[in-house]
Amino acid sequence: MAQYNIGYFIGSLATKSINRTLSKALIKLAPDSLSFTEIPIKDLPLYSYDYDANYPPEGTALKQSIEASDGLLFVSPEYNRSIPGALKNAIDWGSRPWGTNSFSRKPTGIIGASSGVIGTAVMQSNMRSVLSFLDAPQLNSPEAYINFKPGLIDADGNVSDASTAEFLTHYMNEFAAFVERVLDASAQGHIGDPEPVEKAEK
Ligand SMILES: Cc1cc2nc3c(=O)[nH]c(=O)nc-3n(C[C@H](O)[C@H](O)[C@H](O)COP(=O)(O)O)c2cc1C
Numbered sequence: 624m625a626q627y628n629i630g631y632f633i634g635s636l637a638t639k640s641i642n643r644t645l646s647k648a649l650i651k652l653a654p655d656s657l658s659f660t661e662i663p664i665k666d667l668p669l670y671s672y673d674y675d676a677n678y679p680p681e682g683t684a685l686k687q688s689i690e691a692s693d694g695l696l697f698v699s700p701e702y703n704r705s706i707p708g709a710l711k712n713a714i715d716w717g718s719r720p721w722g723t724n725s726f727s728r729k730p731t732g733i734i735g736a737s738s739g740v741i742g743t744a745v746m747q748s749n750m751r752s753v754l755s756f757l758d759a760p761q762l763n764s765p766e767a768y769i770n771f772k773p774g775l776i777d778a779d780g781n782v783s784d785a786s787t788a789e790f791l792t793h794y795m796n797e798f799a800a801f802v803e804r805v806l807d808a809s810a811q812g813h814i815g816d817p818e819p820v821e822k823a824e825k
Contacts (some may be wrong), residue, residue, distance in 0.1 A: 624655070625740070627802050630692030631663045634699025634710035634746075641771045642717070645736045646698040647780025651729045652788065654796040657804075662688045662695075664713035675720035682716045689725040690719050691752060694802035701746035718757055726757040730796040730805035734767040741769030762801045767794045774787070 635642045650659050667681050668674070674682060682777040689695065699710055706714075717725045733750045734744030746768070754761055767790070774783055808814050 625803060627657050627693040627799065628691070629653075629657050629658055629659050629694050629696055629802070631696040631698060632662050632664060632710060634697065634707045636709050637664050640700070641738070641776075642698045642700050643738045643777055644776045644778065645734070645769060645771070646696075646779065648776045648782050648788075648791055649696070649698065651779075651780045652741070652782075652792040654800055657795070657799050659696075660692070661686070662692075662713075663672045664709050667709075667713055667716055670712055670715040670719070671707050671717065678720065680682055685713060685716050686725045689729065692729065693806060694730040694732070694798070695726070696798065697731065697733045697735075697747060697750060699733070699743065700745040701735060701737050701739075701741070701751070704745040705749050710761070711753075714753060714757070717752065724757055726754065726759040728760050728809060730762070730802045730803075731759045731799070732762045732794075734769070734794065736769040736771040738771060740770050742770045744768050753768070760801075760805050763793055765790075765797055767791070798825075 631646060633640060633643050653659070662684075662685065665683065666753060668679065696708070702708070715724070731754055732755075733747045735746055737743045747807055749770070751761060775787060776782050782791065805814070
């Protein structure tokens with residue numbers, strides 16, 4: 624069985640983040656073909672293109688972590704109907720300097736938990752726009768909007784509700800299959816070399 628290294632982003636900096644809790648459940652329920660490495664975002668400075676000529680170590684480390692991953696999983700809250708600023712900042716770091724977009728052709732999944740009933744749907748829609756621009760293929764189905772209620776997942780990532788555990792397992796199986804499909808297509812030459820997506824934006 625092929626093995627894939629998944630870099631994952633937690634979109635929240637909060638110590639009691641429900642999305643960090645969700646990530647623990649996802650890792651537990653994922654198939655054995657996936658291993659996981661968190662890509663940390665909290666120590667990144669706020670991005671400016673002033674840094675492009677001399678990228679700081681935090682920015683370089685982030686790009687290297689993305690590039691070393693076979694696939695990327697974003698586990699994020701929705702803040703004010705959009706992507707949390709810390710996560711968007713990390714994505715901006717990974718997309719630059721111009722011509723070195725680290726996200727290009729990386730298979731991605733987006734999932735999130737919210738205390739509200741829309742379960743991060745608007746954040747995910749915004750993320751799809753960003754990742755499309757960055758030329759990162761995304762798992763389109765299943766979508767996963769998690770309405771997080773106290774007790775749903777414990778601190779160790781154990782899911783108390785059987786139907787939620789079943790759904791998250793299904794999501795991770797589908798994500799693994801998607802990563803494999805994208806990488807297979809890439810290896811067979813069906814997906815060409817990455818191009819800088821910023822052509823129109825320089
Ligand atoms: C700045 C801020 C904005 C928020 N905006 C939304 C929102 O747009 N939609 C939503 O469902 N929940 C929103 N919430 C509530 C979050 O779903 C809730 O705080 C959740 O715990 C955040 O995930 P986290 O614990 O992983 O940070 C917001 C919370 C904060 C702190």
